[in-house]
Amino acid sequence: MFLLDYIVNLSIFSLLVSSPLVIRSFFNHKPIKHARLWIGVYGGIVSVILIMLSIHEQGYSYDIRYAPIILIFAYMGPIAGIITGSFGLIARLISSGHWETAISGWAAMMIGFTIIYYFTKRYTPFIKSIILSSSYILIYIITVPIVFNVFRDNPFFHIQYILFVILGVILGFLLIESYVKLHRLNNRLSDMYRMVEASESKYRLIAENTSDLIMVMDKEHTLTYFSPSHEMVLGYQNCELEDVKLCRFIHPDDVEFFKNTIDRMFDCKESQALEFRLSHKQGRWIEFESRCVPVSGDNGEVEHIVIISRDISERKKAEEFLLQSEKLSIVGELAAGVAHEIRNPLTTIKGFIQLSKWENGADEINDLLLSELARIETITSEMLTLGKPQAVQLHRMSLRELVENTLELLSPQAIMQNIQFNLSVEDSAFFITGEKNQLKQVLLNILKNAMEAMPEGGTIHIDLQKGDEGECILAIKDEGCGIPEELLPRLGEPFYTLKEKGTGLGLMICNKIIKQHHGSITYQSKAQQGTLVEIKLPLAL
Numbered sequence: 001m002f003l004l005d006y007i008v009n010l011s012i013f014s015l016l017v018s019s020p021l022v023i024r025s026f027f028n029h030k031p032i033k034h035a036r037l038w039i040g041v042y043g044g045i046v047s048v049i050l051i052m053l054s055i056h057e058q059g060y061s062y063d064i065r066y067a068p069i070i071l072i073f074a075y076m077g078p079i080a081g082i083i084t085g086s087f088g089l090i091a092r093l094i095s096s097g098h099w100e101t102a103i104s105g106w107a108a109m110m111i112g113f114t115i116i117y118y119f120t121k122r123y124t125p126f127i128k129s130i131i132l133s134s135s136y137i138l139i140y141i142i143t144v145p146i147v148f149n150v151f152r153d154n155p156f157f158h159i160q161y162i163l164f165v166i167l168g169v170i171l172g173f174l175l176i177e178s179y180v181k182l183h184r185l186n187n188r189l190s191d192m193y194r195m196v197e198a199s200e201s202k203y204r205l206i207a208e209n210t211s212d213l214i215m216v217m218d219k220e221h222t223l224t225y226f227s228p229s230h231e232m233v234l235g236y237q238n239c240e241l242e243d244v245k246l247c248r249f250i251h252p253d254d255v256e257f258f259k260n261t262i263d264r265m266f267d268c269k270e271s272q273a274l275e276f277r278l279s280h281k282q283g284r285w286i287e288f289e290s291r292c293v294p295v296s297g298d299n300g301e302v303e304h305i306v307i308i309s310r311d312i313s314e315r316k317k318a319e320e321f322l323l324q325s326e327k328l329s330i331v332g333e334l335a336a337g338v339a340h341e342i343r344n345p346l347t348t349i350k351g352f353i354q355l356s357k358w359e360n361g362a363d364e365i366n367d368l369l370l371s372e373l374a375r376i377e378t379i380t381s382e383m384l385t386l387g388k389p390q391a392v393q394l395h396r397m398s399l400r401e402l403v404e405n406t407l408e409l410l411s412p413q414a415i416m417q418n419i420q421f422n423l424s425v426e427d428s429a430f431f432i433t434g435e436k437n438q439l440k441q442v443l444l445n446i447l448k449n450a451m452e453a454m455p456e457g458g459t460i461h462i463d464l465q466k467g468d469e470g471e472c473i474l475a476i477k478d479e480g481c482g483i484p485e486e487l488l489p490r491l492g493e494p495f496y497t498l499k500e501k502g503t504g505l506g507l508m509i510c511n512k513i514i515k516q517h518h519g520s521i522t523y524q525s526k527a528q529q530g531t532l533v534e535i536k537l538p539l540a541l
């Protein structure tokens with residue numbers, strides 16, 4: 001029966017200690033205002049309940065009300081401890097007699113605990129609990145059997161009582177500590193979770209908003225990770241890339257080099273730079289420059305390779321263009337030099353022919369030679385002006401004359417390619433205000449495009465007429481391969497070319513020059529039916 005009381009008391013005490021701790025763990029851990037006071041009061045209520053459960057033996061009742069008092073002193077200090085103790089004392093006085101014993105015992109304990117608390121302030125609750133429990137035992141022994149002469153000859157009774165209280169303290173201490181430890185662990189886990197989330201969101205911000213391709217590849221060359229940028233750059237959906245071999249998307253000419261380099265990286269564990277082409281979902285190839293970094297696992301072996309790739313098609317085009325323009329400028333310089341050198345002997349030849357004409361009288365051969373020489377002269381001087389860099393100066397000029405000169409410049413090439421120019425002009429000079437060389441560049445490029453579109457030869461119709469709104473309209477129509485409708489909007493984009501040796505800059509420059517001259521340029525075309533380019537320029541007053 002006695003053991004049962006013992007167990008009931010301790011169980012109810014454990015329940016009363018753990019319930020507020022568990023309840024509190026469900027709420028936000030905001031600090032409570034006047035925590036000492038409230039905890040002291042709660043401790044007091046626990047003491048009262050414990051007194052109500054007190055065990056009666058040989059006319060003497062005993063309980064474990066000192067267990068909460070010791071714990072509250074150890075964790076919350078003397079104020080809360082004394083509040084708890086006071087509740088206990090009042091309940092004790094109401095429930096049974098021996099008032100002097102109870103009051104003086106209580107006072108001795110409270111004073112003793114308060115003094116001890118101040119000496120053990122720096123220690124952990126564990127050490128405080130041990131010291132407070134020891135002093136409880138000491139004060140109990142001094143007061144109860146010795147001073148008040150209670151069951152002095154029955155040490156078993158006192159041992160039983162002290163054990164009872166100490167067991168309560170141990171149980172309460174274990175419950176509080178395990179809660180505190182769990183609480184700390186939980187806080188640390190939440191902090192870690194927050195940190196991981198923050199770093200993950202930072203990483204996601206980078207991976208999701210970069211135009212570079214980030215991928216992770218394993219030993220079998222299978223993609224184990226690919227950044228969302230793949231969809232934007234290559235056009236594939238995520239599910240199309242999951243667990244596939246990267247080699248599937250690499251240009252057949254680059255696959256072997258790629259495989260060898262990657263396999264070597266697994267052995268030598270060194271980073272490498274690579275260039276390869278990947279296929280876009282729509283079938284075109286995109287050039288990438290990649291940095292490949294091997295990542296070792298716990299065993300020191302390379303397990304993955306991180307590949308960060310950047311689209312370098314535009315850069316490659318720009319490099320090619322630079323190379324091309326460098327070449328063109330050298331060729332231009334050479335042409336200008338050659339033209340200059342040709343002009344001197346030409347003057348001599350012309351002089352001698354004129355002399356012979358003057359001496360021997362005019363004949364057909366002389367006239368023919370002179371007219372051919374005049375043609376050579378025009379062409380060389382044209383080449384000289386084209387090659388020379390010139391300041392932009394607007395002049396009143398005849399568009400008709402410019403068209404005629406340009407056609408003349410191109411006619412040798414046209415004859416070679418079996419192309420005829422068919423010029424139809426209204427009877428007018430078509431004066432406009434503009435920069436002669438720039439406009440000539442426009443005509444040259446459009447006519448050259450037309451000629452290049454007709455490898456089999458044919459006729460190019462050039463039509464110059466006045467428009468309804470005081471402008472002149474120059475229409476150049478070829479019979480060439482034409483441009484598919486869906487590609488028309490791309491004309492004039494820098495580097496857009498379908499020619500193997502094209503620069504894709506001609507029409508862009510034409511658009512710019514015509515815009516500077518306040519005119520407009522339009523392209524109409526159908527595949528295999530030829531192209532019509534229409535330039536409108538304002539007429540000069």
Ligand code: ADP
Nearest residue numbers: 449450453482497498499502503504506507531
């Ligand atoms: P490039 O001549 O160097 O290619 P352009 O800017 O002059 O560059 O022309 C861009 C592209 O437009 C050409 O590659 C060609 O495909 C197309 N194009 C332009 N003019 C014509 C035309 N008259 N007929 C067919 N295609 C044309």
Ligand code: MG
Nearest residue numbers: 445449506507
């Ligand atoms: Mg061109």
